[in-house]
Amino acid sequence: MVAGLAGIAPGRTKGPRNAWYVVAFSDEIAEKPLARTILGDRVVMYRTSSGKPVVLADRCPHRAMALSQGKVVHGDRIQCPYHGMEYDPTGACVLVPSQVQIPRQMRTHSYPSAERWRWVWAWMGDAAAADESLIPDHRLFGLADDDGFHKVARFLMHINGNYQFLHENLLDVSHISFLHEGFLDSGLIAKTPPKTEVQGDRIIISRRVTEVVSGGYARVFGLEPGTRVERELRSEVWSPNLNVVTNYFSFPDDPARPAACRHSPFAVTPETDTSCHYFVASASNYGEAQQGDALAQTNKLIWDVFLTDKEAIESVQRSYLELGERTPDVSVKADEAAVRFRRVLEQQLLREAPAVPDSAGRLQVTVAG
Amino acid sequence: MVAGLAGIAPGRTKGPRNAWYVVAFSDEIAEKPLARTILGDRVVMYRTSSGKPVVLADRCPHRAMALSQGKVVHGDRIQCPYHGMEYDPTGACVLVPSQVQIPRQMRTHSYPSAERWRWVWAWMGDAAAADESLIPDHRLFGLADDDGFHKVARFLMHINGNYQFLHENLLDVSHISFLHEGFLDSGLIAKTPPKTEVQGDRIIISRRVTEVVSGGYARVFGLEPGTRVERELRSEVWSPNLNVVTNYFSFPDDPARPAACRHSPFAVTPETDTSCHYFVASASNYGEAQQGDALAQTNKLIWDVFLTDKEAIESVQRSYLELGERTPDVSVKADEAAVRFRRVLEQQLLREAPAVPDSAGRLQVTVAG
């Protein structure tokens, strides 16, 4: 795949380090430590008693035990379960139970983190370059608190496939007429030529169709079966972490009815070189905010629809692991956005080559490529 | 093992490519696609509405998804589940839903296939060399439709061991007195010197014994316990895929009783370098054709007997994976046929070195050796 694109490895493309990545839903982070692997780094996350999320390398510098198996003490420290060493949110050791002096090297990496738009973000590269203003402004996507949208943190799905494949899946919208037949369109999307725009590092693919919603499609979007809609479907990537799918519906048979909009931001966070986390959220400006069982049913419906994406991506990953550079990869016109995305990703990877070096205090795991 | 034999790798011997291999029982192939790995190649098999079996490389050339997760459409095409591309039995793409023009490279490999003797065969190498007359004539083995034999397609057993070990197991018949004690002989076979013949690429090992059948041995062969038999036991390899074990029984205490013959063709098909498919069939010219529960019970009995072969081969494979070239391998006289088989296999492998090159349209998986 993608022969000639530097940094794009067949089925093993790494995530650029100098970037913000969603590492958790806000409500996942509490006092109890949570372990997760991000870009090959094992991290531990917890929330201090003052409410701030902390993201540390999940390894005690003393004997390398996972700190996530320990607990939070004194409100903001994490204690290693093995010998009781304690670390503060900066990663510095602040207690060695058996002695007064603390060795200077007794420190674990603290990843810059931020909590925005109901998500916790971490910066996986050079801390000096971490600039929170680089986090995409989710007011554009209906995820601010005062924007009149119903917000739902839907679910986290784990995929045994490289994150590049999931981004391409999201940009390569024609698959919904087949892989998700009956659930996300009336069958017209694959047949409708897309419009592809490039705005710097962002790529937007969009289509306009007029169709009648029914069955699973009507249930997924909360529209009445039989409704005729004029629909604009956009998929926009904010490489390397975010893709936002937006649906605008207007109702030609009922011109007085206000247009409906749903934004679905997807955070696509590399776990290892061959797996990723898929954080799925959405926000709607129409209908009622669902609660309880109704919400659980909708989430289950969407989960099941997305399971077929997981199956597809894992099948693709399996082919790439077997064949590597020899894996077939023939593109068609509908792949223009996906192919342009590869070039954007290549530029992002080249910008930080040679790779961010390991500093003494930096505990970086690199999964063999 | 087998130091000095080119192409024979300890525990990882590849199958020659330019050969017919049984890839399925006929009744396994229907409209629903079936995925299987053969010589390291992932293939998808299905039957067209006109009844012809099709064997394709199981990968869509567009984005490498497994075609076996799709479905058969229009009678003879397989549709990729991801974006709806359709392929005909030659492996050519005949539909891209989002555009009219079909890229020339949009093609998956179609393996020459044939349906013979209740088995589906595929040719895993150079298609130009695929000659159906090379498939061994199973009329010799009681598997034609008009030969007076009862035919049974018994079962498919998966073995985590190199196919060479299974062929050697079948040629190295003395093991039945120990590994299958009480089920396949009266204990005399190991003590009886074999006769070994070589006919070109074929090797036949045979023994003649006079013994009394009883217990499991009588049940396996459907003979009355206590019967004295003059028995000829032959094992004949048609390298690289087939071994046919034949038992001839005559009855010295009842000269009028017609001789009984059972042919048991075994197809030994490499899956990966370290695993194989064991297709087990048989045909008898005596007794009643079993049906229903009686047949199921006999199959279960034989399955259980053969499970010990699987255990033995997997134990051997484990040793080879650990020790490689350093694995002990001391042969005795009873191994003559197995050792000669290695030389035949070596010649077959040398004949196609350098290996069949990958052509553009050929999707060949090679499992690292």
Next chain:
Amino acid sequence: MVAGLAGIAPGRTKGPRNAWYVVAFSDEIAEKPLARTILGDRVVMYRTSSGKPVVLADRCPHRAMALSQGKVVHGDRIQCPYHGMEYDPTGACVLVPSQVQIPRQMRTHSYPSAERWRWVWAWMGDAAAADESLIPDHRLFGLADDDGFHKVARFLMHINGNYQFLHENLLDVSHISFLHEGFLDSGLIAKTPPKTEVQGDRIIISRRVTEVVSGGYARVFGLEPGTRVERELRSEVWSPNLNVVTNYFSFPDDPARPAACRHSPFAVTPETDTSCHYFVASASNYGEAQQGDALAQTNKLIWDVFLTDKEAIESVQRSYLELGERTPDVSVKADEAAVRFRRVLEQQLLREAPAVPDSAGRLQVTVAG
């Protein structure tokens, strides 16, 4: 870890070959063959009809099947299940069923073995150097038959971690105040400076504390809750296989009460480079010898306490497998004994470099490092 220490590999340190290792509890070895992997070698163990334990390389020299899948015949031979070859306790083949002559190379390695102190020991290196007087004299640890101690072969725990980590765990006693909080001390051990002694290849770390036993701590040691004890806690390593933890309790509030002593010998036997067997025994000179349910309950209690060691070591091993030489390893004063142990182990490994060569008859498995 341990940069600059030859032979000490991060998370993959091999066991010295010229040494005795506990390979089984005495009561594990009977006529039925037992398979176990020791220092990467697959061995089969059985007991002859005259009561002697036999330890052989678990591979038939004929076709490499595991002898442990066979059975003991004629009192002292093991029979290969595949073709019936028989081997005596020296590893020599003494029967090939299909012929009279036995090939000279038909021999499997016989490991020198000894049965001492309710344990079976094997010498994994050069047989000529196997000297039983090198086995530590367990009369020092209360494991002789006439020493007035109650002896218990507690259990065998499998750990997916290098044996070096388990030795360091046992020497690095301060962890009991945290990892085993409430079960092995009152919390004072981590805060009490240790005394470290080196006697040749042996290292002893000891602490003296005055504390009150309660809860799990009282149950583990069979002392009455609320008792004030003067305690000496010693951990002594006999590299490369043994660690003996000894607790001496005296009772300042009841000077007439005899001092109580418990020895806990732990055999730490490498399985592969990344896993080990943890043989746990103990002997007490006080209280009643437990039997039946009471013993089972105590063993369960100790098993559960030791499971947290297993968790810790497996977490450490996981870090080392990921990071190798780059794994953090910052030592504190309480690690003096563990750090000295590494030097002793280094010397033992250097003493036998270049490695013991494979002789023709020696079936040595080396797990890739």
